[in-house]
Amino acid sequence: MKVPLSWLKDFVEIDLPIEELAKRLTLAGLEVEEIKYIGLPMPKDSSQMKSSGLPWDREKFVIAEILEVMPHPNADRLVLVRLSDGKTEEIALTGAPNLFQFKGKGPLDKPLKVAYARQGARLYDGHKPGWILTTLKRTKIRGIESRSMVCSEKELGISEECEGIIVFDDDTPVGLPLVDFIGDAVFDIAITPNIARNANILGVAREVAALTGKKLKPPSYKVPWEGAPIKGRASVEIREPNLNPRFILGLIEDIEVKPSPYWVQLRLRLAGMRPINNIVDATNYAMLEIGEPLHAFDYDILCQRAGGKPPTIITRLPEPDERLTTLDEVERSLDEFSVLVADTAGALSIAGVMGGTETEVNQQTRNVLLEGAAWNFINIRQTIAAQKLSSEAAYRFSRGIHPAMAERGIRQCLSLMQQLAGGTIAKGLIDNYPSPPELITITITPTDVRRCLGINLSPSEMADILRRLEFSVDVDKENVRATVPDHRLDISQGVIGKADLMEEIARIYGYDRIPETQISDIIPPQYGNPTLEREEQLRDLLVSLGLQEVITYRLTSPEREARLFVDETPPDEQAYVRLANPISNSRIVMRHSLLASVLESVEQNNRVRDQIALFEIGPIYMAYAEKALPEELLRLIITLTGRRAPACWQDGDSNQMDFYDLKGLIASMFAAMHFESVRYQSAKHPVFHPGKCADVLLDDQLVGSMGELHPLVAERYGLSAPLLAADFNLDLIFNKMPTTYITEPVPIFPPALEDLAIVVDESIPAKEIEQVILRAGRPIVTELRLFDVYRGAQIGAGRKSLAYSLVYQASDRTLTDNEVAKIRKRILKALTQELEAELRS
Amino acid sequence: MLKRLDRIKAQALTNLESINDPAALQAWKVKYLGRSAELAEVLQDLPKASKEERPQIGRRANEVKNALVAAYEEQANTLHKKALAQSLVQEHLDVTLPGRPRLKGRLHPATQTLRQLFRIWAEMGFQIYHSREVETDEYNFGLLNMPAYHPARDMWDTFYTTRSGIILRTQTSPGQIHVMRERAPEPIRVILPGMCYRYEQISARSEIQFNQIEGLAIGHNITFADLKGTLMAFASRFFSQNAATRFRASHFPFTEPSAEMDVECFICGGEGCSVCKDTGWLEILGCGMVHPLVLQNGGYDPEEFSGFAFGMGPERMTMLKRQIHDIRYFWRNDLRFLEQF
Known part of the structure; x- marks a missing residue:
């Protein structure tokens, strides 16, 4: 809503500086977004308010009268005007079409009152698009000298009107500085829905009156x-x-x-x-x-x-x-x-x-x-x-x-x-008038004000504020009975009406005058948010493992998600949450796959990075026909691709990351979450490489999958290097995550360290070997680390050799060589019996 | 025998003096202190000595051995120090060569700001309450005092789903109703963070998804003055100790009185700049006293309870603090942006 100050002054006396008034209105909820100055000088300190405008020099812009409009001797589209500023006469040149009707008619019976600019005046170029400031100079146009001009609204910065000059009403006084006549300031006020009643001059004037304590002068509404x-x-x-x-x-x-x-x-x-x-x-x-x-x-x-x-x-x-x-x-x-x-x-x-x-x-x-x-x-x-x-x-x-x-x-x-x-x-x-609205009266007390606003006002102070807004108010001891004036519909009955009045009192009293206090109530019962705490812990953990967090768009399209599926159409058993009014076809549903979102980030960064390690924790949205609202399920995606170690001038590991980089990361993650039994089980998923994919199980429950993505999927996302990803169901993981854990004492006796290399059939998974060793070595073998896997002629086809470092440790004594040898024998026997393993010589 | 011991000692010590490298020192040790050293021979021959001489020779042999061991250690130490001094002089690096890069993880900037906000609000006793993103029209609007066709609905450009009455939440405020209905009539002090959605064209200034943190305090004696005090305490923690704030009357259907809190522009110090659009103030958050209808809808009697609520945008706050001019950076996840945090 654009509000000219001069119009406001028809209804209320204003003696505040323009910027101060704008500030008061803004604080009271009529946000002045911009002040446009029309000819008036702009305040030097223009801070605290966006403002624009063109000041009109009092000497250089005056009101003049055109006495005669004459043809230009050398140009049909121009005329010469003889005009007077009340003291002297001048000749000015103009092409204003609204003067052509007077051309060659001799001295005018009724001189035309115009805005006249003298040499040196700063004004806008009326003939060029946009707002270009120029200084009026003496010039010759087609042989006629010109050093002043009659102005259009555009040239004065009033409006975009540039077809023809301003012609004022006949009673306009000649010689007056232009700024004294139509100088103005226009407030651009944002009108929120609750103050729609103020989307007019009188409404704003009423607010000004209430805020400044001046009397509102409403129209008389008398009709002749x-x-x-x-x-x-x-x-x-x-x-x-x-x-x-x-x-x-x-x-x-x-x-x-x-x-x-x-x-x-x-x-x-x-x-x-x-x-x-x-x-x-x-x-x-x-x-x-x-x-x-x-x-x-x-x-x-x-x-x-x-x-x-x-x-x-x-x-x-x-x-x-x-x-x-x-x-x-x-x-x-x-x-x-x-x-x-x-x-x-x-x-x-x-x-x-x-x-x-x-x-x-x-x-x-x-x-x-x-x-x-x-x-x-x-x-x-x-x-x-x-x-x-x-x-x-x-x-x-x-x-x-x-x-x-x-x-x-x-x-x-x-x-x-x-x-x-x-x-x-x-x-x-x-x-x-068949349906007049009901007259609303609300009773409030100083206690209500104290309870809501935290200030002490007397009934008469409350009544004064409301009367300034044209409420009719009766005060009966503590009770202030206010009847809503008939220019507004925003005040309700009862307890809501009370809140409505609190807002009016607070606005006019001034938000800035309300003190700042701390809540005096006791702290409510504490519930915490364990899921969120786990989520945040996990974020920290993943960051500590070198992963960069990303947050992607949760709106996507089924086509974008289908990129994950190379050979087959994506499983479509569950419906999407689909937008009725999408902004584009590429953001049309709430995602089913967090992996697809994160891979888009990989794709984008692949162009600028040779090593990418990202994670995102976020929801996916599963709609069900029988439920109004979808399930919002928390997922974790980890992706790795590119060099194992960042490029360096010396000793850099330039190998590409592979399945085991991802697995090591995931194992560290579960270990840090204090999960004791995590199982990885070879699996097949259409998104993954058929031979490089594992399901991850906690307590025999599937909580996610990991592996190298199918090379064709990686290609789709622009990657030739192995693209590794893990997709976890965090709701399940957090449910199973131990809420607490205990520690063990640090051993005081020295451990015995020993390496053990065995040869087994290729088909035996490493995990089984490990289990046999640990079981047979229990409780003395406390740690087991695989340090080499070998396949080759030395051991024969279809066989592999695995070499482990073992830690033998007793909590109550230093182990003797004999004891260690005995356990070692036990381990070898178990390996031979259960896995047909041989000691590698 | 005693003479022989003295000679061994004198000879050993003389030889030791001229030793300059660890290998020679080791050889010396074998020669004079090893198993087949002359000193060992003397000790082996001890039984051959007379009964009277034996203790004396034994004592002297030990003295010689101790003296040689001590001399050896001293010489070893001297050699070690000498070698070290030499290597310290020789091992000189170009310290301006780059270090070996480490792969470093980071939190997304939105998470970093959320964390900071969580921490500040937690210290003020506000705990986190999670609520859903896909909402009913009723929770997002109706129960928040915006019945169908309410003009205030124009303030939110809403994503509707193909399912009637189901929308993407335009703000975290529906969580107010969820937490109130769960906890009434207990007092409440929570923040409600999460992703919200607006039907907008994506541009440098507007996004279709953004985080919001809503705060809600409900109790028997909560006032607008408390709201001001609480939010000013927050501003002094989040922005700076002396951050000037102002409260402007504003309008939100679910609060009354409503306000917006501005913080003095920390870029220009209130002088006016492009970031604050020449106003000297930055709009930080909207707030107000919980509307009586919303209290009722949440299960609280407005005659007995009062409360305040506020909402702020972590991305916008991050943009102001870090002078980010394009909001699209947040979900675009370009590592060249993310790695700056």
Whole structure:
């Protein structure tokens, strides 16, 4: 909402500096997003507020009058103007098309009042796109010297209007510095839904009055009724009082449709609307001023449609298949819930949103029937959503306007039309008001204020604040009874109304004056969040293992996820959470696979890194037909690819990471989580390499899979090196994760260390050998580390040799060589018996 | 015999003096202290000596042995020091050569900021409550005082799912209702972190998914002044001890009175710059007193309980602190960005 300061001053005295006022409004919830200065000097300290503008030097920009418009001797598209600033006469050059009508007519009977800029003035170039500042210099155009000019609004930085110069109203005083006449500041205020009542000048003025303690000077709403009574010349029928609680008509006759005077045009432009003609401008001006959208009909067309009889305005829901061509020239098929303004011949406008073309005011209009109404805001919202249509009227009606405003609007507008377009106003209004809103009164006490805001206010202080906002207030000892004024619909009954009033009191009292305290209540019961704690511990653990955390988009597309499946179509047993209004086809569902998301990060970074080690912890979303809400399941993805060690100038391990890099990492992870039995079991999954994939089991429950991805999958993500990944179900892992663990004492006796190399059949998994050794060596063999695997001619085909370092340790003595030899023998015997292993010689 | 011992000693010590390398020293040790050294021979021959001489020779032999051992150790030590001194002079590195790089893991910047926020709020007694991302329209809007077609719904551009009444949460506030319904009538002090979604075009300034941290305190005596005090304490922890803050009236359907807290721009010190859009202030969070209807919907009697709530965006706060100009960096996961944290 753009609010010119000069317009505000019609309703409230303002003596604060502009920036200070903007700050006060901002703190009170009317956020001034920008101040645009029109000619006024900008404050030097422009901090704390975004501002823009062009200051007009008092000497160099003045009001002048054009005395005569003369042809340019050498250019048809230029004219010379003889003008006076009240003291001296000058000749200026201009190409303004709105002066051509006066060309060669000799001295003007009514001199034209214009904005005149002298040599040295800083202004915008009116002929170039954008906003380019220039300094007005003496120049010769086609042989005629020029050192001053008459200005358009664009050149002065008022608006983008550059077709023609400003022509002020006739009573404008010549010689006055321009800034004293139309210098202004325009606040651009963000209007949140709760203060929709302030989307107009009067509303903002009311806030200013309340905040500064000045008196609000509302309009008198007096109408110069001079014509014959309106009664009998039109009637109103409301068929849906819930959707249309009030409908009022006024009539003005014998008007002349023409452009509005400059002061009206200027205000409309400053407030962001385009002037059309005096009748339409009057409705817009009244709407901007007090907040009630109004609609002007050509009365004579309505009478014609009624067959020469007085028209009956009917508000109703559409007939089946009813259509209407609206002012934006679109023929619309009307939604069955959209309330319409119609007459006996058919629809006239989509109520509260946009009028129809047929009955709109045109150049020939003599008599105007003016509509002021109240509409159900939800119905208006539904309509603008369905019709994808918006307008200044719809913006306001869709946020709720009190029906009392309809009468004020129509009165204000009729007076203005008469002022701008002449004519006479028919006496009285046709007012159909079937559904007035309930009058709301709320009682609050100083205790309520203390309880909510933490401040002590007396009943009279509370009453004073509310009265400044036009509540009517009775104070009875501690009880402050406030009745809501009839320009707002945002205050409710009862306990909610109390909160509404607390906000009003806090805003006007000033948020900055409320003290800062600490909560005096005791700390509530503590529950903690064990899952999140585990999640965060795991993040730290993975980081300590050298992995970089990523966080990816949780929205994806089935096609993106299908990249994981090379040979077959992806398993589709579960439905996606699918968006009804996606922003693009590539973000259309909530993901099923965290792996697919993380691989996209690998793909992207592969171009800039030769070693990638990432993890992500995040949810996947599984929808079920029988459940309204999906399951959000926590997953962990780890991926590795590229060099084992970062490249270095010396001794770098440039080998590519493989299955066992990933396995070592995962083993460290589970060990740090204090899992005792983790099993890896050869497995096949379509995403993985058929020979390099394992399922991971905790207590015999599958908690995830790991391995090298299928080379074709890796290729799809742009990788030629082995791409390793693990995908874990964290809900399961966290469920099984030991909540606590105990430690063992550090041995005080020295261990005996020994290596043992055995040869077994290729088919025997390492894990079995390990188990046999540990079982046979129990409890003395405490550690076992594989340090070599060998295959080759020396041991024969189909065989492999594994070499282990063993730690023999007793907790209560130093082991003798004999003891160690005995255990070793036991281990070898078990290996031979159970696995047909041989000692490698 | 005694004379022989004296000679052994004198000869050994003389030889030792001229030894300069570890190998010669070892040889010396074998020669004079080894199993077949002359000294050992003397001791082996001891039984042959007369009864009277034996103790004397034995004593002297031990004295000689101890003296030789001590001399050996001293000489070994001297040689070691000498060798070390020599190698210290010779081993000179180019310290400007790069070190061997280590693969380093890091938390994502969003996680880092969330952690910092968790820590600060935990110290103020706010525990973490998790709630779901795919929500019902009722929890995301209806129960938060935004019935269908409420104008405030325009403030949130919502992703709807193909399932009627199911949306992606636009804010963490539905968690308020979840935690209240779970804990009523106990007092509450929690934060609700998590991913939220908005129907927006992805650009440098807007994202379709973003983290939010919502805070909620409910009790018998919680006031707007407490809200101010709590949030200012937070700002002094998160930004700086002297961070200036201001509270502006604002509007959120689920709080009343509502406010936005701004922090003085720490880039320009409040002078006005491009980051604060010339205002000198940075919008940090929205907050307010829990709306009575929301309290009721959560199972608390607004006549008996009051509370405050606030919500902030960790990514936005990270962007301000680290001067990140493009919000898309967060989920793009370019390691060249992530590795800067």
